[in-house]
Amino acid sequence: MTKAIHSILLADDDEDDRLIFLEALQDVAGGLQLTTVSGGEQLMELLQQEPPFRPDLLFLDLNMPCKNGYECLQEIKNSDDLKKIPVIIFSTSLQPKSIEHVYQHGAALYIVKPVSFSDLRHMLEKVLAMDWQQMSEQLPLDQFIIKN
Amino acid sequence: MNLSPEPTPEHLQFAIEAAELGTWDLNPFTNSFTCNALVKEWFGLPADTTFVPLSAAVERIAPGDQPRIEKAIAAAMEPDSDGRYDVTYAVTSAITGKTRVLRAKGKTLRNEKGELIRFNGILQDITAETEWREQEQKLLTLIENSVDLMSVLDMNGINSYINPAGKNLLGIPPEADITTIPIKEFHTPEQLFFVETEIIPAVMTKKRWSGQFAIKNGESGEIIPLYNNCHRIDDPRTGEPIGIGAVMRDLRPELAIRNELEKNVQERTKELQEAYDALEKRNKELASFAYVSSHDLQEPLRKIQTFVSRLQETEAAQLSDKARDYFERIRRSANRMQTLINDLLSYAREDSAETVLRPADLNQLIAGISSQLQEELQRNNATLTVTDLPVVQGIPFQLQQLFINLFSNALKFARPDVRPEIKISATVVAGSGATHTLPAKEHYYHHIRVEDNGIGFRPEYAERIFEVFQRLHPKTSYEGSGIGLAICRKIMEKHKGAIYAEGQPDQGAVFHIYIPV
Numbered sequence: 001m002t003k004a005i006h007s008i009l010l011a012d013d014d015e016d017d018r019l020i021f022l023e024a025l026q027d028v029a030g031g032l033q034l035t036t037v038s039g040g041e042q043l044m045e046l047l048q049q050e051p052p053f054r055p056d057l058l059f060l061d062l063n064m065p066c067k068n069g070y071e072c073l074q075e076i077k078n079s080d081d082l083k084k085i086p087v088i089i090f091s092t093s094l095q096p097k098s099i100e101h102v103y104q105h106g107a108a109l110y111i112v113k114p115v116s117f118s119d120l121r122h123m124l125e126k127v128l129a130m131d132w133q134q135m136s137e138q139l140p141l142d143q144f145i146i147k148n
Numbered sequence: 149m150n151l152s153p154e155p156t157p158e159h160l161q162f163a164i165e166a167a168e169l170g171t172w173d174l175n176p177f178t179n180s181f182t183c184n185a186l187v188k189e190w191f192g193l194p195a196d197t198t199f200v201p202l203s204a205a206v207e208r209i210a211p212g213d214q215p216r217i218e219k220a221i222a223a224a225m226e227p228d229s230d231g232r233y234d235v236t237y238a239v240t241s242a243i244t245g246k247t248r249v250l251r252a253k254g255k256t257l258r259n260e261k262g263e264l265i266r267f268n269g270i271l272q273d274i275t276a277e278t279e280w281r282e283q284e285q286k287l288l289t290l291i292e293n294s295v296d297l298m299s300v301l302d303m304n305g306i307n308s309y310i311n312p313a314g315k316n317l318l319g320i321p322p323e324a325d326i327t328t329i330p331i332k333e334f335h336t337p338e339q340l341f342f343v344e345t346e347i348i349p350a351v352m353t354k355k356r357w358s359g360q361f362a363i364k365n366g367e368s369g370e371i372i373p374l375y376n377n378c379h380r381i382d383d384p385r386t387g388e389p390i391g392i393g394a395v396m397r398d399l400r401p402e403l404a405i406r407n408e409l410e411k412n413v414q415e416r417t418k419e420l421q422e423a424y425d426a427l428e429k430r431n432k433e434l435a436s437f438a439y440v441s442s443h444d445l446q447e448p449l450r451k452i453q454t455f456v457s458r459l460q461e462t463e464a465a466q467l468s469d470k471a472r473d474y475f476e477r478i479r480r481s482a483n484r485m486q487t488l489i490n491d492l493l494s495y496a497r498e499d500s501a502e503t504v505l506r507p508a509d510l511n512q513l514i515a516g517i518s519s520q521l522q523e524e525l526q527r528n529n530a531t532l533t534v535t536d537l538p539v540v541q542g543i544p545f546q547l548q549q550l551f552i553n554l555f556s557n558a559l560k561f562a563r564p565d566v567r568p569e570i571k572i573s574a575t576v577v578a579g580s581g582a583t584h585t586l587p588a589k590e591h592y593y594h595h596i597r598v599e600d601n602g603i604g605f606r607p608e609y610a611e612r613i614f615e616v617f618q619r620l621h622p623k624t625s626y627e628g629s630g631i632g633l634a635i636c637r638k639i640m641e642k643h644k645g646a647i648y649a650e651g652q653p654d655q656g657a658v659f660h661i662y663i664p665v
Binding site for chain 2 (some may be wrong): 014015016017023092093095096113114115116117118119
C-alpha cells in the first residue's frame with residue numbers, strides 16, 4: 001500500500017512537532033525517508049536547489065515565521081515544476097477561512113494535528129494508504145479535512 | 149320747473165334730505181332749537197314738537213361726550229370766538245335705543261351790534277364710517293406692528309405702502325416717502341428680473357404667488373432671504389386689479405436655526421461615528437485577541453497531550469501505579485482545557501462570522517441534526533418530537549450550532565431515571581405581545597420552543613446560564629465549559645432575535661427562541 005510513497009517532506013517550525021512526527025512515522029513506516037525543514041524559506045530553498053528534490057508528499061504547517069504556509073502553498077502551486085507535489089496542510093487550528101483558502105489554492109488534504117500520539121500514527125497510516133499516484137484531482141471539500 | 153340759476157329754499161331742502169343730513173337751528177334767547185325730522189329720529193324726540201329745549205337733546209348724548217359738547221357749544225357762543233362748531237359724539241335715541249355717531253357742524257350768527265342772534269348747522273350720521281375706521285385702525289395696528297414685511301405695490305410699479313418692519317428690512321428710514329423710491333432699489337438685477345418675469349405675471353394671472361425670495365437692504369447691501377406671499381388686490385367695485393399685496397417673512401432666523409441644527413446633527417453624527425468606529429475597532433481587537441490567544445494556547449496544550457499520550461502508550465510498563473494515575477490526571481486536565489479553548493475559540497469566531505441571512509428550513513435543519521446526533525440520542529434512549537417548523541431567515545450553520553447546543557444540553561442535563569424527551573414547536577408572535585422582551589416591538593417573530601424534561605434549574609438562574617463560563621453544576625457532575633448557551637445567545641443576537649430560558653428544578657427547561665419573521 002505504501003509502495004507509491006518513498007519520501008516525505010515536513011515543513012514545521014515547531015521542533016517538538018517535528019520530533020513527534022518523526023517518531024510516529026518510524027512506528028508506521030520505518031523505511032520511509034523523512035526530510036524536515038523548520039520554515040517556509042528553507043522549504044522553498046530546498047525545493048529549488050539543484051539537483052531538484054521532489055518529495056512524494058509534503059506536510060505543510062500554516063503558522064510559520066517569515067514565509068508562512070499559505071505563501072509556500074501558493075508558490076508551489078503557481079510553479080509548473082512543483083505543482084504536482086501533493087501538499088497536505090498540517091495545522092493546529094481549524095479555521096473555516098483558512099480551510100477555504102488552502103482548498104482553493106490546491107492543497108490536497110487538511111489535517112488537524114492530532115492530540116494523542118496514537119491518533120497521529122493512525123492518521124499517518126490513513127494518509128499513506130491513499131493512492132497518491134492516482135489522485136490527480138483534489139478530493140471533494142467534505143473529504144478534504146481530516147480531524148481526529 | 150324753476151330753471152333759475154339761484155337755488156331756492158326748496159332746492160336746498162331737497163338736497164339736504166337726499167344727503168341724509170340733519171339740520172338744527174338754536175335760538176340763543178330761549179335756548180331751544182328747531183330741527184328736521186331726521187334729527188328728531190336720531191335723538192328720539194317727539195315728531196310733533198317744534199321747539200326742543202337744548203337740555204332735552206344734550207341728555208341723549210353719551211355721558212362721556214356731554215361735558216365736551218356743552219363746552220364746545222359754550223365756546224362757539226363766546227363773543228370773541230369765531231363762532232364755529234365742529235364736534236363728533238354718540239347719541240342714543242330715546243325711542244328706539246339705537247346709538248349713532250354723529251358729526252355736528254355749525255356756526256353762530258351775530259347782528260351788527262355783535263349780539264348773538266342764531267346758532268345753526270347740520271348733523272351727519274357717521275356711524276358706519278366710524279365703525280369702518282375702527283376696523284381699519286385695528287388692522288393697521290396689526291400691520292404696522294407686524295414683524296413681517298407688508299407692502300402694497302400699485303399698478304404703476306410704485307409701492308404705496310410699506311410697513312415699519314418692511315422699511316427696516318429694506319433699510320429705508322421710517323420717515324422716508326416710499327412712493328418716490330423705485331422698486332429696483334430693493335432688488336438685485338437678477339431679483340428684479342425674477343419679479344418682473346415670474347412673480348408679477350403669476351400674481352396677475354393666478355391671483356397669487358408664494359415662494360422663497362430675497363430683497364436687498366438699501367443701507368447695508370445685505371441680501372435678505374424671505375418667504376414671499378403675494379396676492380392680487382382687486383377693486384371691489386370693478387374687479388380690476390389695483391395692486392399687489394405682499395407679506396414677506398425674514399428667513400434669516402429660520403435659516404440660522406436650521407444651519408445650527410444641521411451643524412449640531414453633523415457634529416453628533418461625527419461623534420457617533422467616531423464612537424462607533426472606536427467600538428468596532430475594540431470589538432475587532434477583542435475578537436482577534438480571543439482568537440489569537442486561544443489559537444496560540446492550543447499549541448503547547450496539544451503537545452502536553454501528545455507527550456502524555458506517548459508516555460501512557462509506550463512507557464506505561466515502566467511507570468509506577470502512582471505515576472500512571474498522575475499521568476491520567478494530567479491527561480484529563482489537559483483535555484478539559486482543550487474543551488475550554490475550543491469553546492472559547494468558537495465563541496470568539498461567532499463575532500467575526502458573516503451575517504448574511506438566507507432562508508433556512510428549520511424542519512430540514514432539525515432533521516439533519518437529529519441524524520447527526522442519532523447515536524447520542526439512542527444511547528440516552530431519548531425522543532425528539534418536532535411539530536411543523538417554519539422557514540426562517542437565518543445563518544444556517546449558526547442555527548444548526550444553536551440547536552445542537554440546546555439538544556446536547558437537554559441530553560446532558562437529563563434526570564437520571566427519566567427518558568429524555570425533547571419537544572420543538574413554533575408559533576408566530578408580535579414583538580409587542582410576547583412574554584419576553586424582544587428587540588423590536590413592531591416586528592413579528594417566529595417563537596420556537598425547545599422543551600425538555602430534564603433536571604431544570606432554579607428560575608433565578610434563567611439569565612445567568614447565558615453568560616460565558618457560568619455553570620450551575622460542579623464540572624465533575626456534568627461535562628462542558630459553560631459556553632454553549634453563551635454562544636446560543638450570541639447567535640440569536642446576530643439574528644436580531646432573542647433567546648430566553650425558563651425552568652424549575654426537576655421539572656425540565658424550556659428555551660424560547662425568537663427569530664424575526
